[in-house]
Amino acid sequence: xxxxxxxxxxxxxxxxxxxxxxxxxxxxxxxxxxxxxxxxxxxxxxxxxxxxxxxxxxxxxxxxxxxxxxxxxxxxxxxxxxxxxxxxxxxxxxxxxxxxxxxxxxxxxxxxxxxxxxxxxxxxxxxxxxxxxxxxxxxxxxxxxxxxxxxxxxxxxxxxxxxxxxxxxxxxxxxxxxxxxxxxxxxxxxxxxxxxxxxxxxxxxxxxxxxxxxxxxxxxxxxxxxxxxxxxxxxxxxxxxxxxxxxxxxxxxxxxxxxxxxxxxxxxxxxxxxxxxxxxxxxxxxxxxxxxxxxxxxxxxxxxxxxxxxxxxxxxxxxxxxxxxxxxxxxxxxxxxxxxxxxxxxxxxxxxxxxxxxxxxxxxxxxxxxxxxxxxxxxxxxxxxxxxxxxxxxxxxxxxxxxxxxxxxxxxxxxxxxxxxxxxxxxxxxxxxxxxxxxxxxxxxxxxxxxxxxxxxxxxxxxxxxxxxxxxxxxxxxxxxxxxxxxxxxxxxxxxxxxxxxxxxxxxxxxxxxxxxxxxxxxxxxxxxxxxxxxxxxxxxxxxxxxxxxxxxxxxxxxxxxxxxxxxxxxxxxxxxxxxxxxxxxxxxxxxxxxxxx
Amino acid sequence: xxxxxxxxxxxxxxxxxxxxxxxxxxxxxxxxxxxxxxxxxxxxxxxxxxxxxxxxxxxxxxxxxxxxxxxxxxxxxxxxxxxxxxxxxxxxxxxxxxxxxxxxxxxxxxxxxxxxxxxxxxxxxxxxxxxxxxxxxxxxxxxxxxxxxxxxxxxxxxxxxxxxxx
Numbered sequence: 001x002x003x004x005x006x007x008x009x010x011x012x013x014x015x016x017x018x019x020x021x022x023x024x025x026x027x028x029x030x031x032x033x034x035x036x037x038x039x040x041x042x043x044x045x046x047x048x049x050x051x052x053x054x055x056x057x058x059x060x061x062x063x064x065x066x067x068x069x070x071x072x073x074x075x076x077x078x079x080x081x082x083x084x085x086x087x088x089x090x091x092x093x094x095x096x097x098x099x100x101x102x103x104x105x106x107x108x109x110x111x112x113x114x115x116x117x118x119x120x121x122x123x124x125x126x127x128x129x130x131x132x133x134x135x136x137x138x139x140x141x142x143x144x145x146x147x148x149x150x151x152x153x154x155x156x157x158x159x160x161x162x163x164x165x166x167x168x169x170x171x172x173x174x175x176x177x178x179x180x181x182x183x184x185x186x187x188x189x190x191x192x193x194x195x196x197x198x199x200x201x202x203x204x205x206x207x208x209x210x211x212x213x214x215x216x217x218x219x220x221x222x223x224x225x226x227x228x229x230x231x232x233x234x235x236x237x238x239x240x241x242x243x244x245x246x247x248x249x250x251x252x253x254x255x256x257x258x259x260x261x262x263x264x265x266x267x268x269x270x271x272x273x274x275x276x277x278x279x280x281x282x283x284x285x286x287x288x289x290x291x292x293x294x295x296x297x298x299x300x301x302x303x304x305x306x307x308x309x310x311x312x313x314x315x316x317x318x319x320x321x322x323x324x325x326x327x328x329x330x331x332x333x334x335x336x337x338x339x340x341x342x343x344x345x346x347x348x349x350x351x352x353x354x355x356x357x358x359x360x361x362x363x364x365x366x367x368x369x370x371x372x373x374x375x376x377x378x379x380x381x382x383x384x385x386x387x388x389x390x391x392x393x394x395x396x397x398x399x400x401x402x403x404x405x406x407x408x409x410x411x412x413x414x415x416x417x418x419x420x421x422x423x424x425x426x427x428x429x430x431x432x433x434x435x436x437x438x439x440x441x442x443x444x445x446x447x448x449x450x451x452x453x454x455x456x457x458x459x460x461x462x463x464x465x466x467x468x469x470x471x472x473x474x475x476x477x478x479x480x481x482x483x484x485x486x487x488x489x490x491x492x493x494x495x496x497x498x499x500x501x502x503x504x505x506x507x508x509x510x511x512x513x514x515x516x517x518x519x520x521x522x523x524x525x526x527x528x529x530x531x532x533x534x535x536x537x538x539x540x541x542x543x544x545x546x547x548x549x550x551x552x553x554x555x556x557x558x559x560x561x562x563x564x565x566x567x568x569x570x571x572x573x574x575x576x577x578x579x580x581x582x583x584x585x586x587x588x589x590x591x592x593x594x595x596x597x598x
Numbered sequence: 599x600x601x602x603x604x605x606x607x608x609x610x611x612x613x614x615x616x617x618x619x620x621x622x623x624x625x626x627x628x629x630x631x632x633x634x635x636x637x638x639x640x641x642x643x644x645x646x647x648x649x650x651x652x653x654x655x656x657x658x659x660x661x662x663x664x665x666x667x668x669x670x671x672x673x674x675x676x677x678x679x680x681x682x683x684x685x686x687x688x689x690x691x692x693x694x695x696x697x698x699x700x701x702x703x704x705x706x707x708x709x710x711x712x713x714x715x716x717x718x719x720x721x722x723x724x725x726x727x728x729x730x731x732x733x734x735x736x737x738x739x740x741x742x743x744x745x746x747x748x749x750x751x752x753x754x755x756x757x758x759x760x761x762x763x764x
Contacts, residue, residue, distance in 0.1 A: 018733035018746040052735025202691035204732040239637065239674055240731060277630070278637055280672030281729070297630035298664075299671040315629065358692030358734035365735060396691065432691045446694055456671070584700070588753065 004042035006083055009059040011124065013048030013211050014204070014243055015365070020071070021056035027075040032083070041083055047212015049124035051111060053364035054094060059106075059124075066106055068094040110381050111363050116344070118352050119167075119205075119328035120368045123212030128247050131254040134215040140260055142331035146223045147266045150334075155227040156182060159330070161338035163350035168195055168286075168323030169398065169427040170503070171349070171416035177320065180310035182228040184318035190230040191314045192221050192272075193321040195291055196237035196244070199283040200399030201450065203430030205354040206324035208366050210237070210244040213328065214251035218274060220330035222261065225272040228320050232273060236291050239278040248276060283400075283454035287502045288321050289313075290456065301458045302502035323428070325354055345371030349415035357383050359432035360390065369414075376410040379433055390435040394518070398427025400447045400454075401507030403514025404440060423514040425507070439536035440519040441526055445473040447511035455505070462505030465496040469512060477537040481527040490516060535597040538582045542598055547572040549594035556586035556595065608649045615653065617642050622657045632660055632668055636675055645679045673729075681717050681724030683762045686741040690730025697752075698738035702727055704755045705740075723762070 010016075010025050025045060032038045049057050054068035060078070065088050067078065074092055081087045090098060096109040106112050117123075126133040134140070146155050160175025181190065194217060198206040210217060221233045237245055252274055255261040263271045277295050284290045285300040292314045294300035313319025329351060333341050345351050349371040355378065358364050362384035369378060375395055379385070386392055394404040403424035405412070412418050416426050434443065448470040457463045472489050475481045493509030500506045516523060525531050532540040545556075545565075550572040557565040557573055564580040567573030575586075575595075587595045621638045625631035635654055640646050651665045669675045687693075687702040702725075709723050717724035733739045736748025740758070747758055 014732045015735045018736055018739065018748060055735055199729070201689070201694075201730040202734055203730070204734065207732055240729065278634065280633060280637065281674035282672050283729075294633065295630055297632035297668070299667050356734065358737065359695045364692070364737070399691070430691065432695060434695055438695050443695070446691070
């Protein structure tokens with residue numbers, strides 16, 4: 001390998017790719033070639049660094065200069081100034097890392113300071129398409145250790161003792177799941193599956209792990225297969241994640257080539273191979289029994305449990321199914337031991353959790369924190385607070401299965417149990433922040449629309465019950481709701497929770513229940529006062545012009561698509577409420593803040 | 599009955615059919631082959647009209663009812679061809695709280711798409727409210743074919759559509 005004096009890491013995760021990192025890489029290649037530096041400077045495309053809001057992100061080593069929002073036009077300057085002359089381009093640095101005469105290490109910035117990276121440890125560090133880089137950082141060492149130094153029982157004991165719980169949302173103890181699958185008699189074949197059908201809107205943890213460190217998941221699945229005595233595995237991944245699918249396939253091919261998948265791995269009797277199965281856009285397939293039905297090539301409808309997958313799963317064979325992030329923890333636990341993992345987190349929730357921070361927050365991106373970190377630390381310190389000086393209203397965790405956490409509970413230490421207690425759930429790790437401009441009834445309606453759309457239709461409570469709930473919510477947002485509707489909504493919600501067939505249906509009412517619990521006043525404002533305090537629900541707002549502020553410039557009137565605004569130049573204009581379609585075009589154009597929504 | 603739902607006449611070529619047969623033969627002995635075959639078939643034809651389903655049914659030995667059931671269950675499979683420019687507006691939570699709903703409305707209005715239809719009559723544009731595409735850092739986001747547009751406001755819609763309207 002050629003020795004490179006500098007390395008340029010460019011994020012190739014979906015976030016940065018969407019903001020144009022591929023063009024940045026091309027430009028680096030062109031510019032380096034033009035300056036004759038292509039042998040001295042190495043370009044590496046990595047997985048996600050986490051700070052998606054600042055993408056495309058570029059880090060230049062050995063200096064560790066963290067350049068943010070790099071455009072192709074900026075590349076020439078980085079090459080000629082930094083890489084050729086050794087002068088760091090300060091204007092492009094992430095401003096938190098700028099110090100008077102040096103650059104601050106990334107780990108000292110607010111975004112990274114409180115993070116602890118176990119599942120994401122290689123993301124943004126290695127080239128995910130190169131197995132040698134993974135191996136150089138202890139990759140496949142855990143598999144070697146398991147196969148040559150440990151019995152399957154010992155592997156299961158380590159996982160059990162570590163206290164690792166399922167990261168897909170449910171939080172079931174992983175070691176016990178493995179033990180149950182191992183105990184099932186092996187008639188002809190068992191399966192190990194990976195759930196990468198990350199369907200929660202606004203969650204992208206699993207995708208980032210697969211894009212940034214696919215070998216960690218492959219290695220963990222091989223360890224799991226050894227523990228339960230399986231020979232075949234499947235990774236079920238969303239077809240909406242093309243980059244992750246591509247890197248995963250490259251990683252599987254490389255592992256096969258190195259003999260880390262296939263027959264007689266590490267010269268032992270153990271054989272294991274893996275295949276990818278693509279989802280096709282059905283949220284319910286994230287539910288374990290539905291996922292297996294889908295791998296079998298059918299409509300992804302859930303099956304009643306028991307029998308549990310550990311007894312009768314894929315093609316009626318005993319099957320072990322874990323989530324991507326759960327697997328990503330496994331190699332580290334095998335290498336460092338159960339006690340090390342035990343030492344991180346809270347009493348009943350060990351280790352770390354990856355969250356996808358999104359919504360009304362400055363540092364949108366991917367964060368991994370020890371269990372027990374408070375929501376306030378995540379939102380205010382790591383997330384950098386709410387943009388535009390707005391006030392925090394709620395944080396939504398757990399996607400369509402979770403709930404909204406109000407400001408009064410910002411100091412709750414996050415773990416599986418505390419979140420359930422306050423009416424939300426860990427879920428897979430989506431964490432969406434909302435500010436005062438978001439209407440909580442509208443948010444509840446948004447999630448219900450999602451579940452109604454995604455309900456597979458197999459069981460009545462979910463198929464019809466969620467639809468009825470949505471109708472009530474629509475009534476409320478249109479100003480036609482009554483106080484009785486709120487009670488009806490609540491009792492319907494509890495009925496669905498108790499009677500739905502699968503996890504999707506049983507948790508579908510959570511967004512409504514949690515908003516009813518913490519934001520009942522907003523519901524009541526819609527029902528009693530016929531007002532939407534956040535000004536979101538169109539039927540309940542009206543636009544008007546404040547005469548004192550209006551300069552009579554007529555800009556709004558020219559913008560109005562319904563010709564609802566009239567007046568004479570240089571005197572206050574007025575809005576005809578009968579004609580107004582509440583599109584908001586006027587408010588965006590007004591330079592004097594003279595138009596208000598009530 | 600199925601034919602009645604199709605708005606565009608099927609005009610698959612011999613080459614496409616040969617490609618599809620190659621795919622079917624490759625998967626013939628694979629367990630649970632139907633979904634991977636449908637994915638590749640949609641890659642070849644752009645959509646899954648009943649004629650394509652019939653070829654798969656005959657050669658993979660799966661009933662039409664089962665294929666139709668699977669095709670209509672999964673949102674990624676479509677029985678209607680996409681427009682020349684396919685617009686996806688992300689309605690994931692992160693985009694939704696930042697106002698992507700209004701952007702979707704604006705595009706539909708600008709393109710004159712009637713309620714219930716997801717494409718323009720000339721077949722030039724089609725639209726889809728997508729699930730989270732994972733570009734939450736750029737919310738709200740839309741895609742036109744493979745091009746991603748992020749950090750949008752309603753005002754950006756005109757500019758973006760103008761690019762594709764020649």
